[in-house]
Structures are given as C-alpha cells and as structure tokens.
Ligand code: PEP
C-alpha cells in the first residue's frame with residue numbers, strides 16, 4: 149500500500165497542471181483500490197459548490213459541468229462533516245441525491261473522504277462500486293491517507309492552475325500567501341531571476357528573434373558535445389571500460405534527435421531557447437524518474453546533467469542584460485543578496501521569494517533597504533509569471549497576481565497613505581521620544597549593514613540596540629579576518645559615536661547558515677545556535693571580540709551582547725573570554741575600556757533565570773522573536789503554523805513582564821530588540837511594563853515615536869493591567885486597537901508588522 153501511495157503522489161506531483169493531476173488521481177486510485185468508480189469533487193472557493201472535476205467510471209461528458217451545493221448529496225455530507233462516509237447502500241441514505249445523466253445508479257457502495265488543506269475543505273474524494281458492501285477498514289484508511297497527502301499537492305496545482313486560467317482569461321486574478329518579509333506595498337511587474345544552470349526554475353518567456361535562439365541552442369549543443377568528447381578522451385585510460393561507456397550514453401542522448409526536435413519546435417513556436425530546453429528536459433526527467441526500473445530512473449540523472457550543461461552555455465552566451473521593468477518586482481525560487489544587487493536600485497520596488505523566511509538574509513536586506521517583500525510564497529508558480537502585474541503586500545505576506553481594478557485601487561491608496569504618513573512623520577525626527585506627561589522612552593535601532601546607519605541617524609535613533617554581526621558574515625565567502633571585522637565594526641561605531649552601539653556576538657545556526665560553515669541538523673532551532681557555536685569555537689569568538697574591542701578604541705560607545713543564552717555557565721564562560729581578549733589587548737598596548745556586556749533573553753529558560761543572568765552582566769535585552777517561537781513552540785519561519793505565532797500571546801506578555809521585574813530587582817536596565825519593539829501598539833504596553841529602551845528596524849522608529857508622543861504614561865498602567873487579565877492574543881489585540889483609536893493613532897494600526 150505504501151508503495152502505491154508513494155507512486156501516486158509522485159505521479160501527481162509530476163503532473164503539468166491541475167486537470168492532469170486530478171485525472172492521474174482518479175485513474176490510479178481506481179486501479180489500486182480496484183474500484184469501478186473514482187471521483188474528485190473540488191469546492192469552488194466563491195460559490196462553495198462541489199464541482200465534479202475528474203472521474204473514472206462515470207459519464208465523462210459531465211466533467212466540469214455538474215456540481216453539488218454545500219448541503220447537497222452524500223458528497224456535501226462528507227464536506228460538511230469533514231470526515232469519511234462509508235455506505236453499502238448509498239441510494240438508501242437520506243442525503244443521497246440523484247444526479248441525472250451521471251450514471252451513478254448502478255453503484256451501491258460509496259466511500260467518500262474530505263480533502264482538507266490548512267483546515268479548509270478543498271473537495272471530496274469518492275470511490276464507488278456496484279456490489280453492496282461496506283469498504284473495509286484498510287480501504288477507508290487508504291483513502292483517508294491518500295486524500296490527506298493529496299490535499300497539499302492539489303492546493304499547489306490549483307494555485308498554478310489559477311495562473312494558467314488567468315493567463316487565458318482577461319481579468320482573472322489570483323493571490324498567494326507567504327510570509328511578510330519587509331513591510332510596505334509594492335505595485336509593479338514581475339522579473340523572474342534564474343540561478344545558473346537550474347533547469348526547473350527557468351521562466352517561460354517569448355523570444356523576439358527565433359533564428360538567433362535556434363542558433364544559440366545549436367551552438368550550446370555543439371559545445372556540450374565537444375566537452376563530453378574531451379572529457380571522455382581524458383579519462384579513457386583512467387576508467388574501466390564499463391564506466392567509460394557512460395560517455396557513450398551521454399553522446400547518444402545528445403544525438404537523439406527526438407528531444408532536440410521538441411526543443412526546436414518550441415523555439416519555433418516563440419519560446420526562448422532556455423525556456424524550451426527547460427520544459428522539454430523537465431518532462432523527460434519526470435518521465436524517467438517515474439519508471440519503476442532503476443536503470444531508467446538513473447537515466448533521469450544523466451538527462452538532468454546534460455540539460456544543465458546545455459543551459460549553462462545558453463546562459464553564458466545570453467549577454468543581453470536583462471531588461472528590468474520600470475517598477476520591478478524581483479521574483480525567484482530562492483532570492484539571494486547578489487540577485488538583488490543586479491537590479492538597478494531605482495527600478496526595484498518589491499521582492500518575492502518562493503523559499504526562505506523573514507529571517508533569510510535577503511529579507512533582512514530588504515528591510516534595511518525598505519523594499520516591500522514577501523518570503524516563502526511556496527505555491528506561487530514563479531516560472532509562469534514573467535512580466536505579470538503583481539502587488540506585493542509586505543504587511544500581510546500576500547502576493548496578488550494580475551489584480552482586479554478594485555484590488556489595485558485599494559493597494560494604490562494604501563501605498564499613497566504610507567507615503568503621506570511617512571512624510572508626515574518626518575517632522576518628528578528631532579523631537580524627543582516622550583509621552584504627553586513627560587515620560588522619556590529611548591528608541592534605538594537594529595542594524596546589520598552600513599546602509600541602515602544613515603537612515604537610522606536620519607530618523608533620530610538614539611543608539612543601536614542590536615547590531616546583527618552575522619550579516620557581514622553572511623555576505624562573504626569565508627569568515628572575515630580580525631582586521632576585516634575591525635574595519636566593519638569601526639565604521640558602525642564611528643557613525644553612531646557618541647551614541648551607544650550594541651554588537652551582538654555571532655548568532656548563526658537556526659535558519660542563519662553561513663555558506664562556508666554549513667550546519668546540517670534535524671532540528672536546527674533547537675540545535676547548535678548562537679552562543680553554543682561560538683563557545684565551542686573560542687577562536688571565532690575571540691577574534692570577533694578582539695575586533696570589536698579594537699574598533700572601539702577612542703570611541704568607547706561599544707556594548708557587547710550574547711545571543712541564545714540558556715544557562716548561567718554560558719554567560720560565565722563568555723565573560724571569561726571577553727575579559728581575556730580585553731587583557732591581551734591591553735598588554736598589546738591598545739587604549740580601550742571594557743565595554744558593558746549584556747545577555748539576550750530569548751529562550752524561556754533565560755526568563756526564569758533572568759535575575760541570575762542580570763546579576764552577572766550590565767544589561768538584558770529581550771529577543772522577542774525567538775522568545776515567542778520557543779515559548780509557543782512555533783517555528784517563526786514556518787508558513788503552516790504562522791497563525792499560531794503571536795507575540796501578543798498572554799504567555800509571551802507575562803514573560804516580558806517577568807524579565808523587566810527581574811532586571812530591575814537587580815538594578816540593571818532592560819530593553820527589547822525583537823520585532824515587537826517596532827510595533828507601535830505594543831510600545832504602549834512595553835513602556836508600561838517598564839522597558840528602559842525599545843530597539844527596532846529604522847522604518848518603525850518614527851511610527852513608534854508618534855504613538856509615544858500621543859499618549860499619557862499615567863494612562864498606560866491601566867491599559868497594561870487590562871491586557872494582562874485577558875486570556876487570548878485576540879483579546880489583547882482588541883484592547884490595544886481600542887487604545888490606539890483612543891489616542892488618535894488609528895492610522896498606524898495597519899502599519900504594524902506582527903501586531904494589531
Ligand atoms: C530575536 O530573536 O528577537 C532577535 C532580536 O534576534 P534575531 O531576530 O536576530 O534572532
């Protein structure tokens with residue numbers, strides 16, 4: 149059964165479009181379960197009707213033409229109950245509905261299972277037989293497993309299908325959910341970027357000059373042929389005959405006229421050579437991969453290899469610089485910093501990455517550059533949307549393809565409001581961050597790049613609460629040397645001096661992998677992360693701390709912060725190393741001071757030991773991003789559980805209060821540098837909790853300041869007391885919303901990232 153299940157899912161995954169996927173499902177399930185009928189009904193998202201979409205055994209002419217209302221028939225019953233219905237005499241059931249012409253009258257037994265994706269019923273999978281018998285337990289379990297596995301595949305194919313439909317239907321539109329990567333709204337045209345030699349991610353594109361594309365294709369084929377011959381000659385004496393025969397196989401594939409003819413035909417039809425090659429090769433690879441015979445399965449690898457070689461030549465000779473639209477929305481399977489760098493800045497308005505998370509470094513860069521971005525839009529059929537009109541909603545994490553005039557109008561006005569609001573807020577930059585009744589609330593920034601510095605200072609930042617040192621590490625091809633680091637850190641410290649700059653020691657691991665120091669783990673967020681890595685590699689830690697200390701000479705505005713602390717020994721060991729580096733530098737003649745050292749509270753254990761930690765260091769800073777994920781056991785980058793990730797969760801708020809109380813009991817200052825600090829509504833309660841500093845993305849600075857300058861500190865304790873009494877994040881959200889309206893800050897509500 150497991151083998152059957154796997155092979156059906158694999159076949160469905162390989163289908164070109166939704167209809168072929170559904171057709172494969174019904175034929176293969178009927179075959180494996182040995183039933184006479186198998187049907188997929190899909191729910192229309194607008195009308196909620198269940199449409200007869202694919203079938204084996206009934207009247208094929210009615211496919212796509214008949215449907216059932218949400219309360220109609222046994223199929224409606226399965227969808228409504230969200231559980232299987234197994235009957236030996238379907239026609240005797242009160243819900244049975246006779247659909248004329250479909251040909252169901254001969255079939256007595258009925259087994260239906262709901263197809264559920266992300267809690268909502270997408271459709272119903274049904275098998276039927278003439279014999280009056282209940283399907284047995286194994287059969288029922290098989291159908292339920294099948295439908296659970298297929299739900300995601302169907303959802304993906306459907307999303308892709310909506311694009312196909314949209315391409316053929318004037319005005320059709322589609323929306324795709326991802327993760328908010330950088331706030332703001334971007335309206336523009338998609339430019340799809342392709343990593344080198346990745347067959348599956350080449351976008352479809354019309355070519356202007358068929359003859360030139362054909363010529364390029366033939367030249368690429370010739371080049372690969374001669375490469376293989378050269379390689380073959382070189383290895384002739386070194387490889388046994390059997391292995392050497394592989395080169396003959398390669399050459400035979402290259403000379404096989406059939407696939408070459410298919411590519412040529414596609415190019416002649418107007419597709420560019422890279423697209424034609426990718427489409428033809430991908431379908432051959434899929435066909436081979438699906439074969440049972442291992443010899444043929446292996447051939448898929450050979451074809452992939454050859455395809456990539458030909459593609460490399462095509463890409464290398466594609467000297468024409470890409471013609472980026474005036475308002476480019478950069479789209480890619482996995483965007484990287486270098487892809488971003490290739491687009492002229494004045495043309496780049498938004499970004500969408502199919503993979504990755506809000507913490508991928510391209511998202512961090514996007515935030516630093518103020519480019520609205522959606523990450524992890526996994527259902528977006530990115531290869532098919534070159535030049536399409538897109539809207540990137542960096543607030544909610546949605547990408548709207550080919551938006552309707554109403555959707556377009558809505559986002560255009562959001563974007564205009566954003567612009568007006570930002571301009572209005574500029575007036576606040578030199579005004580103090582204090583409440584109407586004179587309570588000061590220092591606002592600091594989170595940085596990672598030099599690009600952040602100018603904007604942060606321009607927006608009146610009073611210091612750096614978190615400098616993510618891993619960012620310069622991420623942008624290199626090896627660990628930066630001590631001197632390279634010293635230069636980078638000096639630049640940051642100089643730019644802000646005399647304002648304080650809090651440098652966090654290297655926080656890699658989790659989802660932040662250095663390309664040159666891969667950490668491959670089953671469960672990276674619970675693994676070798678942050679301080680755990682650097683304590684295991686004191687040489688890396690010491691080099692970094694020495695570079696920081698040297699960089700601070702004569703400026704004395706450095707603070708050092710330790711990430712991912714989960715016990716006091718880690719702090720003691722790290723302090724010992726920092727002191728050692730300091731002493732050594734003094735001996736070497738450096739004129740430096742020992743900077744204040746702090747600990748990040750981002751693991752629940754640190755909340756419960758906040759007093760012990762505070763006793764050992766000069767300050768605490770809450771990393772609410774990680775603290776939320778660890779308290780709620782919700783991966784901060786996983787789209788599937790994104791709805792459960794909420795920094796307003798009462799458990800999170802209680803912890804935040806505990807940390808302030810613990811730090812203050814030890815007479816130490818405490819700040820917060822997670823995303824929550826940049827949420828204008830949350831600032832109201834963080835102030836009331838007693839936080840001494842809020843550190844945020846520079847884009848949030850003026851918004852938070854606007855809120856602070858509009859409220860009375862003496863009113864905030866009442867708000868906090870109320871918030872601490874409720875049981876759910878939604879209730880907290882509602883109370884904060886009310887408070888924001890009361891102080892006339894309603895317009896900042898939609899500006900918040902994870903909050904109200
Ligand atoms: C945090 O976890 O809240 C934090 C500020 O660190 P990072 O987002 O870099 O993990």
Ligand code: MG
Pocket residue numbers: 711750771773774
């Ligand atoms: Mg963190």
